[in-house]
Amino acid sequence: MEHLQQIIDSFCDSLEMTMGGAILGSTGADLLMRSPEELIPIVYNLLAKAQRFPIIGVRVSKNREEAEEYFVLATNVSEIEDDVTAINYYTICIAVAVPDSPLLYLAYADRSASLYRLARFSACLMDVNRALKGAICLDPELICSLHERKRICIIELKKEKAIRREKEKVMPEFESEVVEKKAGEGKDDECHKKESTISEAEKKKLKRLRKLNARKQQSMAEMTAEGSRVEHDDSFSSSAADEPAEDATKKSSSSSSSAANQPRKGAVKKSSSSSSAADQPGKGATKTSSSSSIAADQPGKSTTKKSSSSSSSAADQPGKGATKKSPSSSSSAVDKPKKSASKKSSLKAESSADEIDEGMTSPDNDGKFPLPHIANPNELVPSASAKVKIDFSQTYGRHLIATEDIKPGEVLLVEHPFASVLMPHFYHTTCRYCFVRCEALISCPKCLLGTFCSEKCLSRAFDEFHRVECPILLTLMKLEIAGDAHLAIRLFLVATKQGANLKSMMQHLVFKSPLEIHLGPIKGQYFAEDYINVHNLMDNHGKLTALNLFRKCCEAVVLLFVLKHTTFFSKSEEDTSEVDMENLTEEEVYAGMLLLKFLLLSTCNSRSVVDMVEKPKAKAEDEEYYHLSQIGYALYPVHSLMNHSCDPNTFSVNHKDSIVCYAIQPIKKGDQIFTFYNWTYTRFDKMFRTNRLLFEYFFTCQCDACKFDWGQKLFYTNAKLKRISNKITEKELKEYERKFKMYTSKEGLRSSTQNDLDFLIDVVSVYSKCVKLPCQTHIEASECMTFILAKRGNTYENGEDFVLCKLAFSRGNRD
Incomplete structure (x- = not known):
């Protein structure tokens, strides 16, 4: 079976589309002038006539x-x-x-x-x-x-x-x-x-x-x-x-x-x-x-x-090394129980x-750090701290600013996703609902790919999305629909409650531009679980080229065709004969419009969900001491309001599928709170960052790192520190330098206690206020601090990762 992008490529070629974004012929030119409401049925009919819709396989049963x-x-x-x-x-x-x-x-x-x-x-x-x-x-x-x-x-x-x-x-x-x-x-x-x-x-x-x-x-x-x-x-x-x-x-x-x-x-x-x-x-x-x-x-x-001579006999006593035991000796040991084993x-x-x-x-009951709680939540934005508020400007749109001075290490945001999807390679190692890595997963009783850590997660997933997704999961994998495209389907299912709210949304949902919404809904509160706040996120619809917009519309139509083979539009998944596959109803056109919107939303608002896998036997200074493993995608409505900076003042960590945002630099009252979109000045040069941000997010960054072209060559070494205030003496600064050297020379990244974090926070705070940036020590202390914070999220101290299994792909090739 062709995957989704191959279907769209061949379809666009059949319409004589060029890389410049123009469609040759009057029919194609007319298409680009249509609104999404008109474009969805037109593209659907074109794909049907060209016979470019995928073959939807039946759900593979238990065997x-x-x-x-x-x-x-x-x-x-x-x-x-x-x-x-x-x-x-x-x-x-x-x-x-x-x-x-x-x-x-x-x-x-x-x-x-x-x-x-x-x-x-x-x-x-x-x-x-x-x-x-x-x-x-x-x-x-x-x-x-x-x-x-x-x-x-x-x-x-x-x-x-x-x-x-x-x-x-x-x-x-x-x-x-x-x-x-x-x-x-x-x-x-x-x-x-x-x-x-x-x-x-x-x-x-x-x-x-x-x-x-x-x-x-x-x-x-x-x-x-x-x-x-x-x-x-x-x-x-x-x-x-x-x-x-x-x-x-x-x-x-x-x-x-x-x-x-x-x-x-x-x-x-x-x-x-x-x-x-x-x-x-x-x-x-x-x-x-x-x-x-x-x-x-x-x-x-x-x-x-x-050893080749090993078998299923009883094992040794602990601490006595490898010892041979005969069945008779094992039996005698059992026949003479100790009194404590009465x-x-x-x-x-x-x-x-x-x-x-x-x-x-509980699968995650292993003594790790629990999900942090915000001591003083914001009345208007309950998932954020009271030190944060949503502001609006023509330049930055909706964004977050500090209402008080914020210190490094403070928790600014704890948010659960509106929707999240797990990547296919982790279906048999991680819960598809809460994203906890679990070695004792249970399976959906109907499909092969729905694995969960508990009956509770299975029940919740079935109520929110799995009832519709269950029969088409294998088809989605064969079409290579993953990442943002799969997240778009999940957003659609969660927002419509698997179809139950579709008619209500058609009648009551008010479409507004983000420029018209300053603080969210009418009451001024911004709840992450409210769909209206997802619907009004920026989707960059007007910034896409004609070709890219048309391709996204084709994706939405193919996803709509797949969903027509589920219980979303029919009463029974066994009998979809009542659904007209040739034409679209008013509800299905509206569903296609929502799918197109979610495809655009997920592209510029989704965030990777990441696990950090440590290697206990590696040396602390080894670059391979740990590695980051992207396990899925999620959409966080409040976190999505944060703008990018190549020198961010926050760092976000995943706790299962939730996200926790920490301050990693001192933030003054009135300053904007920034995250980063994959690229920072310490890792990538200015030209690369500028090109990627323009290509994927359609803006040019104006942070100090970009304005003054911060880079590795401009890092101030320890011998070239320059004080810019009288708040600290040179002797005190050297003492901080000595202590930080001592910290990194011994255990460095290995050490992650609260005292280590407090020490690093102190170093970052002092250098931010008293040293001209960029400074090598400030950068290294910030990175050590973010490492400790990351270990408080999804961290697994496994010497080896789980074996990736290709079950779904092998089963799909047989059908």
Whole structure:
């Protein structure tokens, strides 16, 4: 199938369009004089006559055979202890598997085993609960293992929560001492000795911190003594007793191996004599059983290499290295449980599991920074700070200005998107609704590409957009409709409530130019969730060339044709015969106009949603210490009002799909608040920035960096600092310079505590006021500060990224 741009290119060629933007012939010239309301049906009829509309494929249904293939792949990968890759294959298996089938619950169970070995206890707990919903489809010994795994996960999560709380109490005071000690390094011995002296109280704090860290490191080892026994229910024991002796012996062996829920500290060497359990066929699923995953059920580090003699036997005790174990020794260990693993304590843990707080099983409950809250919100713009207001001028249009002096580090804006779309490569690693990266995704029961972190997100997505998108997701991917084009569809579905509000919008929506709207709607309030504020964003309609506008109109018409094959215009997705594919109704023409508007809006107002993926093993000075991964696009109505500067005074960070805007420079009362559109003077030269801004946004930047042509050659080095006020002495300035050198020479980008941020904010504030810009130290301190702020958003400390899977494309090529 041709993708969208190929369809438009061939269609334009057939109309003899030139690169100059003129259409040869009187018919083409007449088209460009039409309004969008007249142009939509004309272009629709032209595309229909030219037979340039794409073939809309039916939604690919769930497939048991293909799900089994991915299950076998996942199990094989899991056997060589590559649990990260195994999780991805299990997720695909879950997406393809038939709802409520035995294979689905078995995949949940096996994925929970991989998550358990990686010590992803929150995600593991979610999968265990899902697997237990299909307990009737699972073997009794597997159910026992799941209950035991659930109990251990709950204990571990509670321990992590308690340790985190203790650290929060101690760390601030300890961090301040560390910063002072760092600042004192490099002085003479006497001064250094004086600063490094630790009082008894400080020693106690340090000792307490060490104990907390030791507790966290030993928590896995404690599970060996506390959770190595699988507690069998009476019903399970009786059912096992009713089986033949030979089967009971096999089950006992596999059960003892699955009960070894022990932490792994290194590569595990296993006995080949106990590998038979791995070859038992799953119940009504595949020839590969989940016992291979359960057998090596050990939380901790997972290696990617395994000895050829390894199998599904029980694992080593933590800290004892690679040790061979025979089935008999494993059985004896289980037959002699410790008192701490009594049935009473197991029942108590099971009871607490039922009462567990929902937040414990949240996919993002990992101790990261929560979404910030604005202490003093703006009455007119609730998502913004009271120190910010919307202003209007003929030169800048609607924009944001400061109503008070603002310090670096202050939160100016916390906004949820009106609409957002995930890029296709992340469909099986990230929730399509909230954008949280999740290793325990669930799938839409109808399609293969709708994956979500929870039932709540699935339900919300279905109510807002997925009911219409579900049958056409594969078609959108085959047409390569992604990014701004997909965001335009999502804006359309959210704004019209998937068609429910279309007639109401036709009757009551007032179209106004942004020049007529100074502060938003009539009441003067500007709510990000109100569609009217999206509708009145600048779309640069009048600045496009004739050719580009015509191409956008063609895109809108193709999208409209695709939507006619959904429930948007029909009552049933199975029967679209009532929809006339040849002609357009009044509602469909209006829908085409909205799609055209959203295509123009998304091009100049959308913003990338970004994850920062760190590499813990890399050196701090390594440029590859982290990388930014664009996972989607979103539209934020308030943030879109901010104008561009090549020397911005704010920096924005994503929290899942939301956005948080921080001040990174001192902003005086009355000054405009600027963001940046991809390009800053520290990264790109003036000519490049000017050309890109003119081509994509149709304006010329007038910031100081552009006026005075700031560039790398004009950066003031540390030896050429020039004071421009009497607020700070040269000696004090050199002291700041020394401390900043000390900060960057040791940990630099690695360090991201609140004290580090406060120190950098102080450096930026002092240099902004007292040093002639641009200045190298000011630039470096600002970049370090933005890095710390970025780590408070979507940051993942994974040594490797998720495996990108091509499932959707491979399935599409078969149809």
